[in-house]
Amino acid sequence: MPVIFITDFLIFLLLFGVVAFFFYGRKQEHLAAPWRDVRKRSLAMSSAVILFFFVCIGLFDSIHFHPKIETDKSTEKIYSNEILSVLDILLSDLRLKNEKTYSAPLASYSFSKEMIEQENGKKIRAYPRLIYGGASLNNPESESTADIVKRISLGFLYGLLISAIIINLIIFVLSKLMRASYRTTLHNCLLNKFNTHWLAIFITTLTIIITICIICSLSQNYHVFGTDKVGQDVLYQALKSIRTGLVIGTLTTLVMLPFAIAMGLMAGYFRGWIDDVIQYLYTTLNSIPGVLLIAASILLLQVYISNHADDFNSIEQRADLRLLFLCIILGITSWTGLCRLLRAEALKLREIDYVQAARAFGVQNYKVIFRHLLPNVMHIVMISIVLDFSGLVLAEAVLSYINIGVDPSMYSWGNMINSARLEMAREPIVWWSLAAAFIFMFILVLAANLFSDAVRDAFDPRLREF
Amino acid sequence: MYALPILIGVNIITFVLFFVVNTPDDMARMHLGIKRVSEAAIVKWKDDRGYNKPILFNGRVDGTKKITETIFFQNSVKLFVFDFGRSDSGRDIGYDISQRMWPSLAITVPSLFIGLLAYISFGLILAFFRGSYVDVSGVVLCVIMMSISGLFYIIGGQYLIGKFLHLVPISGYDTGLNAFKFIILPVLVGLIGGIGASTRWYRTIFLEEMNKDYVRTARAKGLPESRVLYRHVLTNGLIPILTGVVVILPSLFMGSLIVESFFAIPGLGSYTIDAINRQDFAIVRSMVFLGSVLYIIGLILTDISYTFVDPRVRLN
Numbered sequence: 157m158p159v160i161f162i163t164d165f166l167i168f169l170l171l172f173g174v175v176a177f178f179f180y181g182r183k184q185e186h187l188a189a190p191w192r193d194v195r196k197r198s199l200a201m202s203s204a205v206i207l208f209f210f211v212c213i214g215l216f217d218s219i220h221f222h223p224k225i226e227t228d229k230s231t232e233k234i235y236s237n238e239i240l241s242v243l244d245i246l247l248s249d250l251r252l253k254n255e256k257t258y259s260a261p262l263a264s265y266s267f268s269k270e271m272i273e274q275e276n277g278k279k280i281r282a283y284p285r286l287i288y289g290g291a292s293l294n295n296p297e298s299e300s301t302a303d304i305v306k307r308i309s310l311g312f313l314y315g316l317l318i319s320a321i322i323i324n325l326i327i328f329v330l331s332k333l334m335r336a337s338y339r340t341t342l343h344n345c346l347l348n349k350f351n352t353h354w355l356a357i358f359i360t361t362l363t364i365i366i367t368i369c370i371i372c373s374l375s376q377n378y379h380v381f382g383t384d385k386v387g388q389d390v391l392y393q394a395l396k397s398i399r400t401g402l403v404i405g406t407l408t409t410l411v412m413l414p415f416a417i418a419m420g421l422m423a424g425y426f427r428g429w430i431d432d433v434i435q436y437l438y439t440t441l442n443s444i445p446g447v448l449l450i451a452a453s454i455l456l457l458q459v460y461i462s463n464h465a466d467d468f469n470s471i472e473q474r475a476d477l478r479l480l481f482l483c484i485i486l487g488i489t490s491w492t493g494l495c496r497l498l499r500a501e502a503l504k505l506r507e508i509d510y511v512q513a514a515r516a517f518g519v520q521n522y523k524v525i526f527r528h529l530l531p532n533v534m535h536i537v538m539i540s541i542v543l544d545f546s547g548l549v550l551a552e553a554v555l556s557y558i559n560i561g562v563d564p565s566m567y568s569w570g571n572m573i574n575s576a577r578l579e580m581a582r583e584p585i586v587w588w589s590l591a592a593a594f595i596f597m598f599i600l601v602l603a604a605n606l607f608s609d610a611v612r613d614a615f616d617p618r619l620r621e622f
Numbered sequence: 623m624y625a626l627p628i629l630i631g632v633n634i635i636t637f638v639l640f641f642v643v644n645t646p647d648d649m650a651r652m653h654l655g656i657k658r659v660s661e662a663a664i665v666k667w668k669d670d671r672g673y674n675k676p677i678l679f680n681g682r683v684d685g686t687k688k689i690t691e692t693i694f695f696q697n698s699v700k701l702f703v704f705d706f707g708r709s710d711s712g713r714d715i716g717y718d719i720s721q722r723m724w725p726s727l728a729i730t731v732p733s734l735f736i737g738l739l740a741y742i743s744f745g746l747i748l749a750f751f752r753g754s755y756v757d758v759s760g761v762v763l764c765v766i767m768m769s770i771s772g773l774f775y776i777i778g779g780q781y782l783i784g785k786f787l788h789l790v791p792i793s794g795y796d797t798g799l800n801a802f803k804f805i806i807l808p809v810l811v812g813l814i815g816g817i818g819a820s821t822r823w824y825r826t827i828f829l830e831e832m833n834k835d836y837v838r839t840a841r842a843k844g845l846p847e848s849r850v851l852y853r854h855v856l857t858n859g860l861i862p863i864l865t866g867v868v869v870i871l872p873s874l875f876m877g878s879l880i881v882e883s884f885f886a887i888p889g890l891g892s893y894t895i896d897a898i899n900r901q902d903f904a905i906v907r908s909m910v911f912l913g914s915v916l917y918i919i920g921l922i923l924t925d926i927s928y929t930f931v932d933p934r935v936r937l938n
Contacts, residue, residue, distance in 0.1 A: 440631035443921075445913035447879055451898045452639055452906050546769070553771045554880055558895050573773055580781065594774055602769035609765070 157235045159220040161476040163403050163483075167218045170410050187534060190614035198356035200610030203603035205360040210398055210600055217243040217399040220472075239472045243399075247392055250375060253288040255387035261588050262378045264290025264300050289379050304374065311373030315366030322365070323358050330354075382588035384575070394592040396567035401600060403479060404486070404552045404562075405545040412487030416494040417537065421525050423495075424502025434499070438492040446489040447555075453485045454478075454560040475563035482555070482562060486548060494540045501533050535615045542611045546604040553597065569593040625918045632914040640907055708904065715908050718893065725795055726889030728805055730878065733812040737820070738867070740813060745824025746851060752829060761825070767818030776884045779811040793886040808885045812878060827862050831855045860931045864924055 181187040194200050219242045222235040244251055258267035265283040273279050290296045293303060331341035345354040371391070374380050381390035423434040441449075461474060468474040505511055505528075514524050555561035556570025557577075564571060576589035650663075708714055748760045783789050790803050831837065832855055840850045882891035890909070897905035 436627065436631065440628050440635070443628055443914040443917040444632055444635065444910055445917070448894065448906065448910045448913055451894070452636070452910060455898065455901055455903065455906065456639060458901070550771050553773055557773060558879065558883070559899055569771075573771075573777075577777065580777065585781075590774075590777065594770075597771055598769055601771075602766065605765050605769050 157222045157224075159222060159239050161218075161220060161473065162480050163407060163476055164218045164220060166407055166410065166480075167215070167403065170406055171215070173410075181534075184531065184534075186532075187538075190535070190611075192351055193614040194610050195352040197610045198353045199606050201353045201356040202360040203607040203610075205357055206364065206599060206603040207607060209364055210603075211402065213243060213395060214399045214402040216246065217241045217396065237470070239470060243395070247395065250389045250392040250395075253379075253389060255286050255288065255379070255383045257383070257385060257387050258586055259286050259289055259379060259383045259387075261380060261382040262289075262300075262304060262374070263382065264293060264296030264378075267586070286379075288377075289383075290377060292377050303377070307373045307377065308370050311370035312366055314373065315369030316362075318369065319362045319365040322361060326354075326358075381592040384589055385579070390572075390589050390592045393567050393572055393589075394569070394596045397569045397572065397593070397596065398600070400479065400562055400566060400568040401549045401552060401597070404483060405548045405604075406541075407480070407483040408486045408490065408548050409541045409544050411484050412491035412494070413537065413541075415487075416491040417498060417530070417533075419491075420495040420498025421502045421529050421533070424499040425506050425521070425525055425529060427503075431499075434495070438495050441488065442492045444489075447558075447560075449489055450482070450485050450555060451558070451560045454482070457481050471563075471565050475566040478563045479566065482552075486551065490544065490548075494537070497536055497540065498533055501536060502529055505529055505532055539608075539612050539615050542604075542608040546601045546608065549597065549601055549604070553593075569597050625922065628918060629915065632911060636907055636910050640903055715905055718905075719890065719908070719912070722888055722890050722893050724889075725801070725887050726882065726891060728801060729808050729812075729881065729887060729889065732805065733809045733878075734867075736809065737813050737816055738863075741817065741820040741824055742856075742863070744817070744821040745828055746856065748821065748825045749828035749832060749855070750847070750851060752832075761822060764818045764822040764825075767814075768822070769818075772815045772880065775811050775815040776881065779807060779814070780884070783807055783810075793884070795885075795887045804885070804887070808878075808881050808887065812881055823866065824859070824863065827859045828855055831859045834858075857931070861928065864927055864931060867924075 181191070220239050221241075223238060223240050225234045225236050256266065259265075260267055264286055266286055268283075269281045270284050271279050272282050272284050285296070290300055290303075293299045327341050327345060328338060330345070331338045334341060336344075344350055345358070348355050371380050375389075375391065379389050379391070381394065384390055384393065419434050419438070423431045457478060461468070461478070468477070511524060511528050514528055519527075552561055552568060553570035553573060556568055557574050561570050562568045572589050572593040576586065576593070579586040579589075744760070748757050751757045751760075780793070784791065784793075784807060790807050793804075795801060795804050828851075836858075837850060837854055840854050841847075845853075879891040879895055881887075882889045883895045886892070894906065894909045896902075897909070
């Protein structure tokens, strides 16, 4: 039985919007030309591939449902209370293999000593075997290194195979599209003669798929990033956090976009008292420190939730509402920048001849704004969406740290860091939760930064000559 | 002169957020426990904190007291004269702020100035070597450093310098000159955390300036590149840099929220975080107002400093 969270709905709405905008933008030369420039850049295409994989994981994690409980009677359908996503099903291996407590990455033994009763009845303090980590080994101390090496090389081979198939498929489709032979297409791809930097795409795909395969092959027998305090697999947490990061990064902009565009264009186009009011509004909002506004609003949301606890069916729904609310608040604190840019641009555009002509012909104001101003500020909107993304992902981690971010029950990198921080004082140090959050965040944010740089350079050619 | 209406706006926003969206009854219930809380306990909680008055208009008393004996006047209007009142746990907020201001300043002022100096020099170096390997690798490094969350710089710095090398204490604070050893690490971490974004931003500013006609004229006159950079590019680039600095000014007083709480420094930032965690609405309310006052002061200061940097700008 499917469950649709509000954020799920918005994510797919956004996806639909992006696809629609893609088809719209393809016909608009002033939007399409810079994108062709982006496609030529190797770094941008590599980051685009990485982002694509992240988005796929996020989308899989956004289809939620109540799983069916297997019963004897096949006619009756009983659904469990638990809410799972498609990603949970794909990762059910990781999700269900819970240990007792901490265990280091790729370990076969527990992290802390315990009393173990031996067969002859004697009790000793030793590191107990993990339930799942290294379970297939008889004697992990001597076998585990060889087993790990074996699994890595197996994963590597599988990755090579799978990515070879995928890349060949892409080249095959390309050759059909170009109506050229397979060999010439391959040749052109490798020598980089197309408008798109296919070589970069292929290399990135190869790397990612090999990495995924190695991790898959290792995680059948080990916890690749170890387990946390309650024995949950850290890799699973990090993968689940991707959705949270993406939601914050994209929905925030989506939520604020209508306001920023409408206010910015109106202020610039009408001027006079409307301009004054809008300027007053955004200066006032801007003058409140963002963190404090977010803190105040989240506090109030907590009051609301605790006073209306009965309105929510599940913890997930409550967490989802908080996530959405966080997006809205972050949107309120960040729309002012875009609004100011759009106002300045609208001030310039309204003096341009075709706008003046439209006004002279008596075209209604809202039509002028929609037909003549909006299409010409689209590139600014696009740049700011892409530029804001990485900052928002980083902001989520910081906010979760001060407890004003996402719900503590939700998987997010901020929550991972927050809970791992308390374990820094342990000896030997529990570093893997931090490392996993660090690696995933770093890859996502770095890819987003590189991609947004390319987009900005393409749309804003002032600095291109350097 | 736009300061007053903005402050009034901020005041109204905080008032609406804290008293109208959620009534004092809700807050009382939150503090006293959600369920099974008697009416009498709520009334007493409100009495203790002065939240028992009507919100906007008090019909039960006479004269001007109709206006003054209200929550709006007592808790929001009084902020204008910096009368912060008492926190929900009964402490004097104004006194706390004046005490906690100094540790915050001790961290943020050195961070700001050393940071500005360092970032501007890095930016100038990259701009000087534009297009070369130094520039490219510098920019790559900047992007990589930008992509790391600030939390990791703090955790890494604490672990490496505090715990591993044992050079300075991990966290804490002391009065007087002893505070020095506690300050070094937060300042250093703050500095490193900002390098990526700031250096790249300053580099862009300088490159934009270097593209202008007056720089070409200066070069055509035969001035050496260093003189072009220091005399012409640097002074003209200061205008956008100043605008960027203003945004940081409020955080100068507020302290860096995260850094302070990580390093256990008793400044305004950790004060605010504690208040958030304890759900002390009175303190958060005061800090919101204080923050926006500082922001507006910053705006005015920028306008004034423009006239020093760029004589063409006149105050009117």
